[in-house]
Amino acid sequence: MPTYAYRCRECTETFELNRPMSESGDPAVCPEGHTDTVKLLTTVALTGTASGASDSRMPAPSGGGCCGGGCCCGG
Numbered sequence: 001m002p003t004y005a006y007r008c009r010e011c012t013e014t015f016e017l018n019r020p021m022s023e024s025g026d027p028a029v030c031p032e033g034h035t036d037t038v039k040l041l042t043t044v045a046l047t048g049t050a051s052g053a054s055d056s057r058m059p060a061p062s063g064g065g066c067c068g069g070g071c072c073c074g075g
């Protein structure tokens with residue numbers, strides 16, 4: 001379930017809510033009970049999980065294979 005960030009305009013607190021995407025536009029109530037809140041930019045990963053787990057670079061060419069470079073087949 002995505003996490004949405006909101007900011008309360010009464011106590012200027014920023015809080016997050018886990019709610020379905022279909023309810024992302026619904027009014028959010030701050031932890032203090034205020035209803036005058038605004039929705040911030042959608043940030044799914046706010047919990048600091050961006051540690052570069054998968055460095056998806058271009059895959060290295062698998063050299064040394066037969067019929068790959070046309071050096072040993074039909075030549």
Ligand SMILES: [Zn+2]
Binds near residue numbers: 008010013032034
């Ligand atoms: Zn508040």
